[in-house]
Amino acid sequence: MCEAPILVVGGGPAGASAAASLAEAGLPVLLIEQRDQLGGAIHRLPAPGNASHIWRPARHRRNWARLTARLQAAAGRIETHTQTVFLGVDGQDRFLLDDRSKGLVFTRRLRAAIIAVGAVETIRPFSGWELPGVMTAGGAQVLLKETGRPLEGPILIAGSGPLLPAIAAQLAKAGNPPVAVLERGRPWNAPGALARLALSWAPMSEAATYAATLARSRVPYRCGATVTQAEPDGDGLKVGIRIGEVQEFLHVRHLLIHDGIEPNRTGIPFPEPDADVPVLLAGDGREALGADAAILDGHRAAMQLLTRLGRANRAAASDERGLQRARDFQANLARALHSEPVVPAPETVICRCEGRIYADLATLAEDASAREIRLMGRFGLGACQGRFCGPMIAALRGQPLPVTTPPRWPLRPVSVAALARLTTDETE
Ligand SMILES: Cc1cc2nc3c(=O)[nH]c(=O)nc-3n(C[C@H](O)[C@H](O)[C@H](O)COP(=O)(O)OP(=O)(O)OC[C@H]3O[C@@H](n4cnc5c(N)ncnc54)[C@H](O)[C@@H]3O)c2cc1C
Numbered sequence: 001m002c003e004a005p006i007l008v009v010g011g012g013p014a015g016a017s018a019a020a021s022l023a024e025a026g027l028p029v030l031l032i033e034q035r036d037q038l039g040g041a042i043h044r045l046p047a048p049g050n051a052s053h054i055w056r057p058a059r060h061r062r063n064w065a066r067l068t069a070r071l072q073a074a075a076g077r078i079e080t081h082t083q084t085v086f087l088g089v090d091g092q093d094r095f096l097l098d099d100r101s102k103g104l105v106f107t108r109r110l111r112a113a114i115i116a117v118g119a120v121e122t123i124r125p126f127s128g129w130e131l132p133g134v135m136t137a138g139g140a141q142v143l144l145k146e147t148g149r150p151l152e153g154p155i156l157i158a159g160s161g162p163l164l165p166a167i168a169a170q171l172a173k174a175g176n177p178p179v180a181v182l183e184r185g186r187p188w189n190a191p192g193a194l195a196r197l198a199l200s201w202a203p204m205s206e207a208a209t210y211a212a213t214l215a216r217s218r219v220p221y222r223c224g225a226t227v228t229q230a231e232p233d234g235d236g237l238k239v240g241i242r243i244g245e246v247q248e249f250l251h252v253r254h255l256l257i258h259d260g261i262e263p264n265r266t267g268i269p270f271p272e273p274d275a276d277v278p279v280l281l282a283g284d285g286r287e288a289l290g291a292d293a294a295i296l297d298g299h300r301a302a303m304q305l306l307t308r309l310g311r312a313n314r315a316a317a318s319d320e321r322g323l324q325r326a327r328d329f330q331a332n333l334a335r336a337l338h339s340e341p342v343v344p345a346p347e348t349v350i351c352r353c354e355g356r357i358y359a360d361l362a363t364l365a366e367d368a369s370a371r372e373i374r375l376m377g378r379f380g381l382g383a384c385q386g387r388f389c390g391p392m393i394a395a396l397r398g399q400p401l402p403v404t405t406p407p408r409w410p411l412r413p414v415s416v417a418a419l420a421r422l423t424t425d426e427t428e
Contacts, residue, residue, distance in 0.1 A: 005030040005079065006305065007095060007113040009086040012040020013291055014283020015116035016067045017298025022114075023074035025306055030108060032084040032097055038071075039064070041118055041138065041284075042291045044145040052148025055173045057206050060291060067295065086117070087412060089269045093277065094424070098414055105414060106423045112278045112309065114301050115268055116294075119261035119284035122391040123159065124184075124341065125358070128230030129257060130349045133237045137167045137258035150176035153253025156239055158182040158227045160337050161260045162207065165221065169213040177217035179252060182225035182241060184259075185337030193335035200329050202292070226342065230255055261288045266387040278308055293326035341395050350396075351389040353382020361393065373397065 008019040011033030019031045031038075037045045043064045046052055071078060087096040087105070094107040121136045123129060137157055144150055150171045155178040157164050168181045187194055198204060214221055228240040228247070236253040263285050272279070282301035283294035300319040344350075346359035356379055364377050373379055379393055380386025386393075 003028055004109045004111040007032070007086075007108070007110045008116065009113065010040065010116035010118060010283070010285070011035070011038030011080075011082070012116060012118050012283060012294065013042065013063070013067065014118075014285070014294040014298035014301075015040070015114070016071055017295045018114045018116060018282050018302045019078055019298075020067060020070035020074055021299045021302035022305070023077040024070070025302070025311065027077065027111075027306075029078045030110070031078055031080045032086060033080070033082045034085040034100075036082055038068070038080070038082065040294075041142075044142060046148055047146040050146070050148050054145045054148065054170055056170075057209055059202060059206065063292070063295060085412065086115070087414065088267050095277075096422075098412075098418060103415055103418045104421055104423065105418045108424075110277050112280070112305055113269075114280050114282050114298075114305065115285060116282040116298060116301075117264045117268065117285045119288045120264045120266075120387060122259050122262050122395075123257045124259050124395065125344050125348050125350055125392050126227055126229055126342075127345045127348045128237075130352055131230055131232060131237065133232075133253065134230055134255045134257060137163055137256040138261075140254070140256045141167045141170065144170060144174060148174070150174040151254050152176070153236065154179045154251070155254045155256060156180055156182070156250055156252045157256045157258075158184075158225070158239075158241075159258040159260075160184045160339065161258060162203075162333065163258050163261075165207065165210040165214060167256065167258075168219055168221075169210040172213050172217040172219060177214070177219045178256075179219075179250065181214065181219060181221045182227065183221065183223045183337065184226050184339045186224040186339070187336040188223070190336045190338070193332040196332045197329065197336060200325075203290075203329065226339075227255070227257070229345070262391050263288055264387075266385050266390075278305065280305055287323075287327075289323065289326040289330055293323055296322045296326075344396075350392055351379050351382060353384055353389075354378055356389075358396075361396065368397075370397075 005028040006022050008015050008029055008031045011031060016038060019029045023029050036048055039045050042060060081099060083101040085098045087098050089095055095110060096105055096107055098105045121138045140151060157168050157178045160183055164181050164183060168178050171178055225241055225243045228242050230237045230239045233251055236251060237255055239250045239252060239255055241248045241250060269279050280301045282298045286297060296319045303316050344358045348358040350356050350358055350361055360377055364373055380390055
Protein backbone atom coordinates (compact mmCIF):
# COMPACT_ATOMS: atom_id res chain seq x y z
CA MET A 1 0.00 0.00 0.00
CA CYS A 2 1.20 3.54 -0.77
CA GLU A 3 2.72 5.57 2.05
CA ALA A 4 0.20 8.10 3.46
CA PRO A 5 1.18 11.64 2.48
CA ILE A 6 1.84 14.67 4.65
CA LEU A 7 -0.85 17.26 4.02
CA VAL A 8 0.43 20.80 3.53
CA VAL A 9 -2.37 23.39 3.47
CA GLY A 10 -1.48 26.71 1.83
CA GLY A 11 0.67 27.40 -1.21
CA GLY A 12 2.32 30.59 0.06
CA PRO A 13 6.02 30.88 0.97
CA ALA A 14 5.60 28.85 4.19
CA GLY A 15 3.57 26.02 2.63
CA ALA A 16 5.81 25.87 -0.46
CA SER A 17 8.92 25.78 1.71
CA ALA A 18 7.45 23.04 3.95
CA ALA A 19 6.28 20.96 0.98
CA ALA A 20 9.65 21.21 -0.80
CA SER A 21 11.60 20.37 2.38
CA LEU A 22 9.47 17.29 3.14
CA ALA A 23 9.61 16.04 -0.46
CA GLU A 24 13.40 16.59 -0.57
CA ALA A 25 13.59 14.36 2.53
CA GLY A 26 11.79 11.62 0.54
CA LEU A 27 8.26 11.94 1.95
CA PRO A 28 5.11 12.09 -0.18
CA VAL A 29 3.29 15.42 0.13
CA LEU A 30 -0.27 16.48 -0.65
CA LEU A 31 -0.11 20.26 -1.17
CA ILE A 32 -3.43 22.06 -1.36
CA GLU A 33 -4.14 25.70 -2.15
CA GLN A 34 -7.53 27.36 -2.36
CA ARG A 35 -6.59 29.82 -5.12
CA ASP A 36 -6.01 29.01 -8.80
CA GLN A 37 -2.24 29.13 -8.35
CA LEU A 38 0.44 28.86 -5.68
CA GLY A 39 2.06 32.06 -4.41
CA GLY A 40 0.23 33.17 -1.27
CA ALA A 41 -0.42 36.76 -0.26
CA ILE A 42 2.85 38.22 -1.50
CA HIS A 43 3.41 36.23 -4.70
CA ARG A 44 -0.21 36.14 -5.82
CA LEU A 45 -0.16 35.69 -9.59
CA PRO A 46 -2.48 37.25 -12.16
CA ALA A 47 -5.80 35.45 -12.60
CA PRO A 48 -5.75 32.94 -15.52
CA GLY A 49 -6.00 34.79 -18.82
CA ASN A 50 -4.44 37.96 -17.47
CA ALA A 51 -0.75 38.37 -18.28
CA SER A 52 0.12 41.55 -16.38
CA HIS A 53 2.35 40.91 -13.37
CA ILE A 54 2.41 43.56 -10.66
CA TRP A 55 5.79 44.86 -9.60
CA ARG A 56 7.39 43.22 -6.55
CA PRO A 57 10.85 43.93 -5.11
CA ALA A 58 13.62 41.80 -6.70
CA ARG A 59 14.48 40.02 -3.44
CA HIS A 60 10.97 38.60 -3.13
CA ARG A 61 10.92 37.60 -6.82
CA ARG A 62 14.22 35.73 -6.37
CA ASN A 63 12.98 33.96 -3.23
CA TRP A 64 9.84 32.76 -4.98
CA ALA A 65 11.79 31.63 -8.08
CA ARG A 66 14.01 29.51 -5.78
CA LEU A 67 11.00 27.98 -4.04
CA THR A 68 9.19 27.13 -7.27
CA ALA A 69 12.40 25.55 -8.66
CA ARG A 70 12.60 23.36 -5.54
CA LEU A 71 8.94 22.39 -5.90
CA GLN A 72 9.51 21.49 -9.55
CA ALA A 73 12.62 19.44 -8.76
CA ALA A 74 10.65 17.45 -6.15
CA ALA A 75 7.43 17.32 -8.21
CA GLY A 76 7.46 13.50 -8.31
CA ARG A 77 6.75 13.40 -4.58
CA ILE A 78 4.31 16.34 -4.40
CA GLU A 79 0.68 15.99 -5.44
CA THR A 80 -0.57 19.57 -5.82
CA HIS A 81 -4.25 20.52 -5.84
CA THR A 82 -5.11 24.15 -6.51
CA GLN A 83 -8.70 25.47 -6.20
CA THR A 84 -8.93 23.14 -3.22
CA VAL A 85 -10.01 24.40 0.18
CA PHE A 86 -9.20 22.84 3.52
CA LEU A 87 -12.63 22.94 5.18
CA GLY A 88 -11.63 21.67 8.62
CA VAL A 89 -11.44 18.44 10.57
CA ASP A 90 -14.74 16.59 11.09
CA GLY A 91 -15.99 14.74 14.18
CA GLN A 92 -14.10 11.61 13.07
CA ASP A 93 -10.81 13.48 12.77
CA ARG A 94 -10.97 13.43 8.96
CA PHE A 95 -9.42 16.37 7.12
CA LEU A 96 -12.06 17.57 4.66
CA LEU A 97 -10.79 19.01 1.38
CA ASP A 98 -13.09 20.68 -1.14
CA ASP A 99 -11.83 20.42 -4.72
CA ARG A 100 -13.81 23.26 -6.27
CA SER A 101 -12.65 22.51 -9.81
CA LYS A 102 -14.39 19.12 -9.60
CA GLY A 103 -17.17 20.01 -7.12
CA LEU A 104 -15.91 17.23 -4.86
CA VAL A 105 -15.26 17.07 -1.13
CA PHE A 106 -12.67 14.40 -0.39
CA THR A 107 -10.59 13.16 2.48
CA ARG A 108 -7.37 11.15 2.60
CA ARG A 109 -5.52 8.93 5.00
CA LEU A 110 -2.73 11.25 6.21
CA ARG A 111 0.46 10.81 8.14
CA ALA A 112 0.65 14.38 9.42
CA ALA A 113 -0.36 17.90 8.44
CA ILE A 114 1.31 21.30 8.23
CA ILE A 115 -1.16 24.16 8.14
CA ALA A 116 0.27 27.30 6.53
CA VAL A 117 -2.79 29.42 5.82
CA GLY A 118 -1.18 32.84 6.32
CA ALA A 119 -2.50 35.91 8.07
CA VAL A 120 -5.64 38.03 8.09
CA GLU A 121 -5.67 41.81 8.06
CA THR A 122 -6.83 43.80 11.04
CA ILE A 123 -8.37 47.26 11.08
CA ARG A 124 -9.29 49.82 13.72
CA PRO A 125 -13.00 50.60 13.45
CA PHE A 126 -14.34 54.10 12.74
CA SER A 127 -17.78 55.30 11.73
CA GLY A 128 -18.34 54.29 8.09
CA TRP A 129 -15.60 51.66 7.69
CA GLU A 130 -18.21 49.18 6.47
CA LEU A 131 -19.43 51.40 3.58
CA PRO A 132 -19.03 50.48 -0.09
CA GLY A 133 -15.82 52.12 -1.29
CA VAL A 134 -13.94 51.21 1.88
CA MET A 135 -11.92 48.01 1.73
CA THR A 136 -8.82 46.58 3.28
CA ALA A 137 -5.56 47.55 1.62
CA GLY A 138 -4.67 43.86 1.27
CA GLY A 139 -7.99 43.22 -0.47
CA ALA A 140 -7.22 46.00 -2.95
CA GLN A 141 -3.75 44.54 -3.46
CA VAL A 142 -5.28 41.15 -4.31
CA LEU A 143 -7.49 42.83 -6.93
CA LEU A 144 -4.49 44.66 -8.35
CA LYS A 145 -2.36 41.53 -8.51
CA GLU A 146 -5.10 39.40 -10.05
CA THR A 147 -6.40 41.90 -12.62
CA GLY A 148 -3.24 43.92 -13.27
CA ARG A 149 -5.40 47.08 -13.06
CA PRO A 150 -5.50 49.56 -10.18
CA LEU A 151 -8.82 50.77 -8.75
CA GLU A 152 -10.11 53.78 -10.65
CA GLY A 153 -10.46 57.28 -9.20
CA PRO A 154 -8.81 58.93 -6.21
CA ILE A 155 -7.59 56.47 -3.57
CA LEU A 156 -6.64 57.19 0.04
CA ILE A 157 -4.61 54.64 2.04
CA ALA A 158 -4.79 54.84 5.84
CA GLY A 159 -4.00 52.90 8.99
CA SER A 160 -0.64 51.65 10.11
CA GLY A 161 2.20 49.37 9.10
CA PRO A 162 4.65 48.59 6.32
CA LEU A 163 1.97 47.31 3.96
CA LEU A 164 0.65 50.88 3.44
CA PRO A 165 3.69 52.21 1.50
CA ALA A 166 4.15 48.82 -0.24
CA ILE A 167 0.64 48.89 -1.70
CA ALA A 168 0.84 52.63 -2.42
CA ALA A 169 4.02 52.03 -4.45
CA GLN A 170 2.39 49.16 -6.36
CA LEU A 171 -0.62 51.35 -7.17
CA ALA A 172 1.72 54.14 -8.30
CA LYS A 173 3.67 51.76 -10.55
CA ALA A 174 0.36 50.45 -11.95
CA GLY A 175 -0.66 54.00 -12.96
CA ASN A 176 -2.95 55.28 -10.17
CA PRO A 177 -0.91 56.63 -7.22
CA PRO A 178 -2.99 57.25 -4.09
CA VAL A 179 -3.74 60.83 -3.10
CA ALA A 180 -1.97 60.23 0.23
CA VAL A 181 -0.76 57.57 2.63
CA LEU A 182 -1.79 58.24 6.24
CA GLU A 183 0.24 56.43 8.91
CA ARG A 184 -1.31 56.63 12.37
CA GLY A 185 1.97 56.04 14.24
CA ARG A 186 4.52 58.71 15.09
CA PRO A 187 7.86 56.96 14.55
CA TRP A 188 9.89 59.99 15.66
CA ASN A 189 8.54 59.30 19.19
CA ALA A 190 10.54 56.05 19.30
CA PRO A 191 14.08 56.94 18.15
CA GLY A 192 15.61 53.83 19.77
CA ALA A 193 13.32 51.47 17.86
CA LEU A 194 13.94 53.43 14.64
CA ALA A 195 17.72 53.14 15.09
CA ARG A 196 17.47 49.35 15.58
CA LEU A 197 15.21 49.02 12.51
CA ALA A 198 17.82 50.82 10.43
CA LEU A 199 20.23 47.92 11.06
CA SER A 200 17.98 45.47 9.14
CA TRP A 201 19.36 45.95 5.68
CA ALA A 202 16.96 43.92 3.50
CA PRO A 203 13.60 45.28 4.73
CA MET A 204 14.98 48.81 5.04
CA SER A 205 16.28 48.83 1.47
CA GLU A 206 12.83 47.57 0.40
CA ALA A 207 11.25 50.46 2.36
CA ALA A 208 13.62 52.89 0.62
CA THR A 209 12.45 51.57 -2.78
CA TYR A 210 8.84 52.26 -1.82
CA ALA A 211 9.73 55.71 -0.48
CA ALA A 212 11.52 56.58 -3.74
CA THR A 213 8.52 55.44 -5.81
CA LEU A 214 6.13 57.50 -3.67
CA ALA A 215 8.42 60.54 -3.87
CA ARG A 216 8.62 60.26 -7.69
CA SER A 217 4.80 60.07 -7.86
CA ARG A 218 4.47 62.96 -5.36
CA VAL A 219 2.39 60.90 -2.93
CA PRO A 220 2.45 62.50 0.54
CA TYR A 221 3.20 60.08 3.41
CA ARG A 222 1.85 61.68 6.60
CA CYS A 223 2.51 60.28 10.06
CA GLY A 224 0.33 60.82 13.13
CA ALA A 225 -2.79 60.95 10.91
CA THR A 226 -5.99 59.05 11.77
CA VAL A 227 -9.20 58.53 9.83
CA THR A 228 -12.11 59.50 12.11
CA GLN A 229 -15.09 58.83 9.85
CA ALA A 230 -16.24 58.15 6.31
CA GLU A 231 -19.60 58.94 4.76
CA PRO A 232 -21.13 58.54 1.29
CA ASP A 233 -20.46 61.53 -0.96
CA GLY A 234 -21.73 61.39 -4.57
CA ASP A 235 -20.08 58.39 -6.18
CA GLY A 236 -17.33 58.38 -3.54
CA LEU A 237 -16.61 59.08 0.09
CA LYS A 238 -16.03 62.08 2.31
CA VAL A 239 -13.28 61.02 4.71
CA GLY A 240 -12.59 62.83 8.01
CA ILE A 241 -8.93 62.89 9.05
CA ARG A 242 -7.37 64.07 12.31
CA ILE A 243 -3.75 65.21 12.30
CA GLY A 244 -2.81 66.38 15.77
CA GLU A 245 -5.56 68.85 16.72
CA VAL A 246 -6.53 69.59 13.12
CA GLN A 247 -9.56 67.99 11.44
CA GLU A 248 -9.52 67.80 7.64
CA PHE A 249 -11.77 66.23 4.99
CA LEU A 250 -10.80 64.50 1.77
CA HIS A 251 -13.08 63.41 -1.07
CA VAL A 252 -12.01 60.13 -2.60
CA ARG A 253 -13.49 57.23 -4.52
CA HIS A 254 -11.82 54.49 -2.45
CA LEU A 255 -10.50 54.34 1.08
CA LEU A 256 -8.07 51.47 1.72
CA ILE A 257 -7.59 50.64 5.40
CA HIS A 258 -5.12 48.36 7.13
CA ASP A 259 -3.73 48.08 10.66
CA GLY A 260 -1.44 45.10 10.52
CA ILE A 261 -1.90 41.37 10.24
CA GLU A 262 -2.71 38.54 12.65
CA PRO A 263 -2.30 34.78 12.28
CA ASN A 264 -5.31 33.24 10.55
CA ARG A 265 -6.44 30.83 13.27
CA THR A 266 -10.22 30.76 12.93
CA GLY A 267 -11.34 27.17 12.45
CA ILE A 268 -7.78 25.83 12.35
CA PRO A 269 -7.17 22.63 14.36
CA PHE A 270 -5.04 23.09 17.46
CA PRO A 271 -1.75 21.25 17.27
CA GLU A 272 -1.92 18.40 19.80
CA PRO A 273 1.39 16.79 20.68
CA ASP A 274 0.04 13.19 20.93
CA ALA A 275 -2.49 13.25 18.08
CA ASP A 276 -2.53 10.26 15.71
CA VAL A 277 -2.13 12.73 12.86
CA PRO A 278 0.26 15.40 14.18
CA VAL A 279 -0.62 18.93 13.09
CA LEU A 280 1.94 21.74 12.98
CA LEU A 281 1.42 25.37 12.06
CA ALA A 282 3.84 27.32 9.89
CA GLY A 283 4.42 30.80 8.50
CA ASP A 284 2.26 33.85 9.18
CA GLY A 285 -0.51 31.49 10.33
CA ARG A 286 1.66 30.54 13.32
CA GLU A 287 3.36 33.88 13.96
CA ALA A 288 3.07 36.85 11.60
CA LEU A 289 6.74 37.63 10.91
CA GLY A 290 6.73 38.45 7.20
CA ALA A 291 7.61 36.79 3.93
CA ASP A 292 11.31 35.93 4.51
CA ALA A 293 10.52 34.41 7.91
CA ALA A 294 7.63 32.40 6.41
CA ILE A 295 10.12 30.53 4.20
CA LEU A 296 12.30 29.74 7.22
CA ASP A 297 9.26 28.75 9.26
CA GLY A 298 8.02 26.32 6.59
CA HIS A 299 11.44 24.65 6.70
CA ARG A 300 11.44 24.67 10.52
CA ALA A 301 8.00 23.00 10.63
CA ALA A 302 9.09 20.35 8.11
CA MET A 303 12.23 19.56 10.13
CA GLN A 304 10.22 19.41 13.36
CA LEU A 305 7.84 16.97 11.72
CA LEU A 306 10.68 14.79 10.44
CA THR A 307 12.02 14.61 13.98
CA ARG A 308 8.60 13.68 15.30
CA LEU A 309 8.24 10.98 12.66
CA GLY A 310 11.53 9.51 13.81
CA ARG A 311 13.57 10.64 10.83
CA ALA A 312 16.63 11.76 12.81
CA ASN A 313 16.97 15.10 14.54
CA ARG A 314 17.07 17.75 11.89
CA ALA A 315 16.28 20.82 13.99
CA ALA A 316 17.87 23.75 12.16
CA ALA A 317 19.43 26.33 14.48
CA SER A 318 19.85 28.75 11.56
CA ASP A 319 16.03 28.80 11.07
CA GLU A 320 15.53 29.71 14.73
CA ARG A 321 18.15 32.48 14.51
CA GLY A 322 16.50 33.91 11.39
CA LEU A 323 13.06 33.75 13.02
CA GLN A 324 14.38 35.53 16.11
CA ARG A 325 15.81 38.32 13.90
CA ALA A 326 12.40 38.67 12.22
CA ARG A 327 10.70 38.71 15.64
CA ASP A 328 13.04 41.49 16.85
CA PHE A 329 12.38 43.46 13.66
CA GLN A 330 8.60 43.18 14.08
CA ALA A 331 8.85 44.17 17.76
CA ASN A 332 10.85 47.32 16.88
CA LEU A 333 8.40 48.12 14.09
CA ALA A 334 5.49 47.77 16.53
CA ARG A 335 7.28 50.12 18.98
CA ALA A 336 8.04 52.67 16.27
CA LEU A 337 4.45 52.72 14.96
CA HIS A 338 2.63 52.27 18.27
CA SER A 339 -0.54 54.33 18.76
CA GLU A 340 -3.19 54.12 21.46
CA PRO A 341 -6.61 52.81 20.38
CA VAL A 342 -9.21 55.56 19.94
CA VAL A 343 -12.71 54.98 21.37
CA PRO A 344 -15.03 54.71 18.34
CA ALA A 345 -18.30 56.65 18.03
CA PRO A 346 -21.30 54.71 19.49
CA GLU A 347 -22.82 53.91 16.08
CA THR A 348 -19.59 52.40 14.73
CA VAL A 349 -20.14 48.89 13.37
CA ILE A 350 -17.96 46.30 15.09
CA CYS A 351 -19.45 42.95 14.04
CA ARG A 352 -20.40 43.18 10.38
CA CYS A 353 -21.94 39.70 10.31
CA GLU A 354 -24.58 40.45 12.95
CA GLY A 355 -24.70 44.27 12.80
CA ARG A 356 -23.41 44.78 16.37
CA ILE A 357 -22.19 48.31 17.04
CA TYR A 358 -19.79 49.88 19.53
CA ALA A 359 -22.73 51.01 21.74
CA ASP A 360 -23.63 47.30 22.18
CA LEU A 361 -20.09 46.58 23.33
CA ALA A 362 -19.98 49.61 25.61
CA THR A 363 -23.13 48.48 27.50
CA LEU A 364 -21.33 45.33 28.69
CA ALA A 365 -19.70 45.63 32.10
CA GLU A 366 -16.13 46.92 32.16
CA ASP A 367 -14.98 43.62 33.63
CA ALA A 368 -17.08 41.41 31.32
CA SER A 369 -15.11 38.30 30.51
CA ALA A 370 -14.29 37.46 26.92
CA ARG A 371 -16.88 34.68 27.08
CA GLU A 372 -19.53 37.16 28.30
CA ILE A 373 -18.64 39.53 25.47
CA ARG A 374 -19.21 36.66 23.10
CA LEU A 375 -22.39 35.21 24.60
CA MET A 376 -24.14 38.28 26.04
CA GLY A 377 -22.91 40.80 23.50
CA ARG A 378 -23.29 38.39 20.55
CA PHE A 379 -19.92 39.36 19.17
CA GLY A 380 -18.00 36.81 17.12
CA LEU A 381 -21.01 34.53 16.71
CA GLY A 382 -21.77 35.28 13.06
CA ALA A 383 -20.69 33.62 9.85
CA CYS A 384 -17.01 34.59 10.18
CA GLN A 385 -16.87 33.47 13.82
CA GLY A 386 -14.98 36.55 14.99
CA ARG A 387 -12.30 36.37 12.31
CA PHE A 388 -12.63 40.08 11.58
CA CYS A 389 -14.23 41.62 14.71
CA GLY A 390 -12.20 39.49 17.16
CA PRO A 391 -8.96 41.52 16.84
CA MET A 392 -10.92 44.83 16.99
CA ILE A 393 -12.61 43.80 20.22
CA ALA A 394 -9.31 42.56 21.64
CA ALA A 395 -7.76 45.99 20.96
CA LEU A 396 -10.75 47.87 22.44
CA ARG A 397 -11.31 45.68 25.52
CA GLY A 398 -7.76 44.48 26.12
CA GLN A 399 -8.59 40.76 25.88
CA PRO A 400 -9.03 38.36 22.98
CA LEU A 401 -12.37 36.70 22.23
CA PRO A 402 -12.19 33.07 23.33
CA VAL A 403 -11.82 30.53 20.57
CA THR A 404 -14.15 27.56 20.94
CA THR A 405 -12.53 24.18 21.43
CA PRO A 406 -12.60 22.44 19.04
CA PRO A 407 -12.56 25.55 16.88
CA ARG A 408 -15.84 26.34 15.18
CA TRP A 409 -15.23 26.83 11.48
CA PRO A 410 -16.15 30.02 9.68
CA LEU A 411 -19.04 29.33 7.32
CA ARG A 412 -17.86 28.47 3.84
CA PRO A 413 -20.21 27.74 0.98
CA VAL A 414 -19.83 24.09 -0.10
CA SER A 415 -22.18 22.62 -2.67
CA VAL A 416 -24.50 19.94 -1.31
CA ALA A 417 -23.67 17.78 -4.34
CA ALA A 418 -19.95 17.98 -3.43
CA LEU A 419 -20.65 16.90 0.15
CA ALA A 420 -22.95 14.09 -1.01
CA ARG A 421 -20.08 12.76 -3.15
CA LEU A 422 -17.63 12.88 -0.19
CA THR A 423 -14.91 10.40 -1.11
CA THR A 424 -12.66 8.76 1.44
CA ASP A 425 -9.37 7.02 1.02
CA GLU A 426 -8.87 5.66 4.47
CA THR A 427 -8.63 1.93 3.95
CA GLU A 428 -5.47 0.33 5.23
C1 LIG B 1 -3.33 40.76 2.41
C2 LIG B 1 -1.84 40.67 2.60
C3 LIG B 1 -0.97 41.32 1.74
C4 LIG B 1 0.41 41.26 1.93
N1 LIG B 1 1.25 41.91 1.06
C5 LIG B 1 2.59 41.90 1.29
C6 LIG B 1 3.48 42.64 0.47
O1 LIG B 1 3.08 43.34 -0.45
N2 LIG B 1 4.81 42.58 0.73
C7 LIG B 1 5.29 41.82 1.76
O2 LIG B 1 6.51 41.76 1.98
N3 LIG B 1 4.47 41.09 2.54
C8 LIG B 1 3.14 41.14 2.34
N4 LIG B 1 2.30 40.45 3.18
C9 LIG B 1 2.88 39.61 4.20
C10 LIG B 1 3.39 38.35 3.45
O3 LIG B 1 2.52 38.06 2.43
C11 LIG B 1 3.48 37.21 4.32
O4 LIG B 1 4.42 37.46 5.35
C12 LIG B 1 3.87 35.91 3.62
O5 LIG B 1 3.22 35.78 2.39
C13 LIG B 1 3.47 34.79 4.54
O6 LIG B 1 3.57 33.58 3.89
P1 LIG B 1 2.62 32.36 4.35
O7 LIG B 1 2.95 31.24 3.43
O8 LIG B 1 2.72 32.15 5.80
O9 LIG B 1 1.13 32.87 4.09
P2 LIG B 1 0.44 33.34 2.74
O10 LIG B 1 1.40 33.88 1.78
O11 LIG B 1 -0.70 34.19 3.13
O12 LIG B 1 -0.10 31.96 2.13
C14 LIG B 1 -1.18 31.27 2.70
C15 LIG B 1 -1.87 30.50 1.59
O13 LIG B 1 -2.84 29.65 2.18
C16 LIG B 1 -3.98 29.64 1.35
N5 LIG B 1 -5.11 29.24 2.19
C17 LIG B 1 -5.66 29.93 3.22
N6 LIG B 1 -6.67 29.25 3.77
C18 LIG B 1 -6.78 28.10 3.06
C19 LIG B 1 -7.63 26.96 3.15
N7 LIG B 1 -8.58 26.88 4.09
N8 LIG B 1 -7.49 25.96 2.24
C20 LIG B 1 -6.51 26.04 1.28
N9 LIG B 1 -5.66 27.09 1.17
C21 LIG B 1 -5.78 28.08 2.04
C22 LIG B 1 -4.07 31.07 0.85
O14 LIG B 1 -4.84 31.16 -0.34
C23 LIG B 1 -2.61 31.41 0.62
O15 LIG B 1 -2.19 31.13 -0.69
C24 LIG B 1 0.92 40.51 3.00
C25 LIG B 1 0.04 39.84 3.88
C26 LIG B 1 -1.32 39.92 3.69
C27 LIG B 1 -2.26 39.20 4.63
